[in-house]
Amino acid sequence: MEALQYKLSQTIAAHNGIVRSISTQGNELLTCSSDKTAKLYEMKDNQYQQVTLISFFEKYIYATCARVNGGYAVGHDNQIYLLDNEGNPLGILEGHDQQVCSLKSISENLLISGSWDATAIIWDISQMKQLYRLNGHKYGVAVYGDENLNFITGSQDGILHSWSKETKIKSVQAHKDIIREILLSPLGGYITCSNDETIKLWSKDLELIQTFLGHKSFVFTMKIHMDQVISGGDDRLVIIWNLDGTPQQTIQLPDTVWTVAINNFNDIIIGTSDGKVRVFTTDKNRYATQAEIEGLEQEASLSNAKQEGGMSEEEVQKLPGIDKLNTMIGKKEGEIRLFRNGNKPEAYMWSLATKNWQLIGDVIGGKGANSKKFFPGDKYFEAGEYDHVFDVEDDNGITKLLPYNEGESFYDSAEKFCLREGYSKHYLQQIVNFLKKNTSFGQSQRQKKSELETMKEQYAQQQILQQQQAKKQIDFQYIPYTQCTYYENMNLQGLSKKLFEFNAQMSEELKLTEKETLIFNKGIESLGQVQVQKTVNIENSVSIIFIQKLLKWDAQYLLPVYDFFRLFCLHHSSEQLFAGLEKGMNLFLNIFTIVNTQPINAVLVRLALQTLCNCLKHNTNSCAILYHLRIVKDIILSLLDTDEKTVLLLSNLILNLSIGIYQRNGLNDQASELLSEAIITFLQYKQRDVETIAKLVTAIGNLMKSPAKQIREQCKKITFEFIQSLVIDTNNQDTLKCLEEVKLSMLI
Incomplete structure (x- = not known):
């Protein structure tokens, strides 16, 4: 009996960048991309429909992995995010020194990860801690593991390692290039794929059983489905293999295949460089329309012809002949399709005005080493x-x-x-x-x-020398500016009275217990004593109470909560809240919710902004707010159109953040990029008063005076054009001289 063929079922325009990873759980689909987002889809009426957008990542997202009631995601920041089934972060696993490139969920409470730091880590999710660290790799590590704590790892040197817990059992030279994926074979051993264009089947003892040959470039991804292997790679092919190494079906895609997955409907799901996710099925009732299927085939043929500089004879013969020009109708203006004129492929464009195909030209070039390559063109x-x-x-x-x-x-x-x-x-x-x-x-x-x-x-070289000499000769007086603005005024008696008055109205779940009330009262008293005795400590329990109970109060009761926390952030004991895995994420997300709640509570918003300003007081807190700067940027931009008091607070917050970046030049340029974008958007939104403009310009000056070259370059890239054309209508000489220094800092 002939095996059923996979055909296109659905095309999802999922992302604006490369689709790097796809994972499935039940009827859910999780995708991630270089566009800094992940998306969660659910199968409804035989089609995947988006239900959640995950956008808290600062840079590209490299990999995802499904788990019961949620999943994992990793990006550029070396951390592994534990997500609930709606895509919200539940926790963070920290331990890798470089970005994580491989994830496998072994069981509900066991995860293995591989990183470009040349290590693999096995995690106990119930305790959110490391169990084992596997060393001895080269660069990026691919991983696999089972519940008996047996692990298989491979890396850029092509060597495959087997482990029992942390003990290395065996190593073999498995591939000639980077090992990209390791999976459990249906035969009980393992299967690997590599940049050396091969897939290899191994016994449990890492003895080679079979080599799969058929890909023409790097093999980036693969999945096992029953007794078949599904692989994809840089040659834009997805190949469905039998376990004896014979290909059963080949699917041509328009772009590089980075990831494949299998869902519980036995569909193959493919993610490619063009940002699209395509679902292929053997269920004839769920096939896409014939026009959609042919459209994909045409798109793949045209794309590959351009990439390779020509088409094979077999590919040309599969094209519709020019006798079909009058019967095949285009779907949209400018649609391009290939037709065969004898043995020659020709490209035609559909014209809605004339309702016919118009010849563009021949698809030229062969597949020889000297053939030209097609580039689609851009601004440069x-x-x-x-x-x-x-x-x-x-x-x-x-x-x-x-x-x-x-x-x-x-x-x-x-x-x-x-x-x-x-x-x-x-x-x-x-x-x-x-x-x-x-x-x-x-x-x-x-x-x-x-x-x-x-x-x-x-x-x-002359330019560099001139710039170095100019820097030595210029004496900057206004930048960098390093005096943060803090909000220290306190009325502890009124704060305490109102907080416990509201506490009495809470449900038992959110109400402070008698013991917690005593702890919190002591914490409030300590805030008053700190003016006299700098070494007074506040119990760690205060931070726990704040996160677990007080932040869950309704917004109408949060005024005394944030009034307390505003002052608590000035105390050195507050660093305990911003340490650890989440770095105070709950606080920043709560403030984001406050500023986006309508009708807006202006007093509460100002207290929340004062709290953020005070976060720059101590080192751990400062590092945390800069770590979560993407959330803080969204908070700032949510308040563009607001009253003068709030605008002044925002300008003080931005200035404080620039000081934090300047003083911590070890940060990468992402913080500078985010803050620079926020400043320019804030300045351009509407005419600001002179004091606000001066503070925002000074903040840019702080970034431009950073010892870190990347921070300066990122700031200049975003702000140069606006700042060089900026004119401030004021007689204040300090403001004008500060602007002059900022402009000058960008020219040297």
């Missing part, structure tokens, strides 16, 4: 055929396309590439070196630099 590089279209992988593992023609200036191409991707000039020479190494022109010129390039290098 024209569309057309190039001698090379390089895949350049950035620090985040995301591939960028760099077109280049032999004989062109390395520096011009590298500079356009850096401008397009927003890279600093620090990367310019690296791109130039890459082009020299990988092009014929570069190899022929390696011993002899062109006069133009030599002049450019000399000019660049």
Whole structure:
């Protein structure tokens, strides 16, 4: 009996970036992307429909993993987020020193993760702690584990390791390149895939059983489904294999396949570089329309023809002949399809006005080594055929396309590439070196630099020297500004009276117990004593009570709660709340809810903003608020159109945050990027008073004076155009001189 064929069932325009990972649980689907978001879908009426957007990540999301009643997600910040079934963060696992690239849920309370720090960690989820750490890898680690605490790991050196708990049992040279995925084989052993274009089947003792050959490039992903292996990779293919290594079906996609998954309907779900998630099924009742299926085939054919510079004879013969031009109707203006004219592929575009297909031209080029490559074009590089279209992988593992023609200036191409991707000039020479190494022109010129390039290098060196001399000669008086604004006024008697009055109205679940009341009273008393005795401590229980009970009170009762916490943040004992895995996340999320609740409670909002300002008082608190700066940025932008008192508080908060970034230059440029974006949006929204503008300009000045080069460059990239054209209508000489210094800091 012939096996059922998988056909397209649904196409989801899921993301604006690469779909890096897909996981399934029941009728739910979780996707994540380089666009910094994850999305949760549910199957309804035979179609996946989005139910949740997860957007608290600061940079790209690398991997997801399903679990009972939720899942896990990892991004650029080296941490593993435990999510509930609605995508809300429940906790954070910290332990890796670089980004996590591989996750496997072993059981409800057991997880294994692999990282670019060359380690794998096994986690006890019930205790939110590490059980074992497996060392001895090279760079990114792929992982697998079972409930008997047997683990398999592999990394960039192609070596596969087996472990029992933390003890290494065996190592084999499994692949010639990076091991991307490790799964349990239906035969009881393991199966691996690699950048060396192969998939390999192993016994339980890591003896090689079978090698699967068929992919033409890196194999990034695979899943096991009953007695089949489903794999996908950079060649834009998904191959369905039998366990003897023979392919049963091949599915061509329009872009690189990064992830595949299987749901409980036996569907194959595929995530690709174009941001789309496609569902394939063997259920004929759930097939997409014939037009949708043919549309995908055409899109894949056209995309692959452009990428490879031509089509194989087999691919050409599969195209509809030009005799179909009058019977095949286009779906939209500008739709492009390929038709076969004899043995030659031709590209046609659909015109709604004339209701016919119009010839664009031949699909030129062959698949030889000297064929041209097609680049679709952008703001910096024209569309057309190039001698090379390089895949350049950035620090985040995301591939960028760099077109280049032999004989062109390395520096011009590298500079356009850096401008397009927003890279600093620090990367310019690296791109130039890459082009020299990988092009014929570069190899022929390696011993002899062109006069133009030599002049450019000399000019660049002169510019650096001039900038260094200018920095030594300029004496900045107004930036950096390092005096934070704190809100210290207190009425502890009134605060205490109102808080316990509200407490009496709470349900038993949220009401402070007698013991908790005593602890909290003591904490309030300690706030009054701190003016006299700096070493007074406040019990850690106060932080626990605040998070577990007081933050859950309705907004109408939160005024005394935030009045207390505003003062508590000035006390050194508050650092205990911002330490640990979550770094005070509940507080920041609660404030975000407050500022987005209508009708807005202006007094409560101001107390919450004063609390955030006071978070910059102590080091642990300051690091926490900068860590959660994406949430804080959203809080700021939620209050763009507000009263003058709140605007002044916001400007003080922004200035405090800039001081925190300046004083902690070890942070990456993400904090600078987020704050710079918030400042410019805030300034552009409407005309601000001079005092507010002055504080926001000073905040930019603090970022521009950071010892960290990346912070300065990120700030300049976002704010340069606006600041250089900014004119402040004031006679205040201090404000004008401060603006002049900020402008100057961007020019040296």
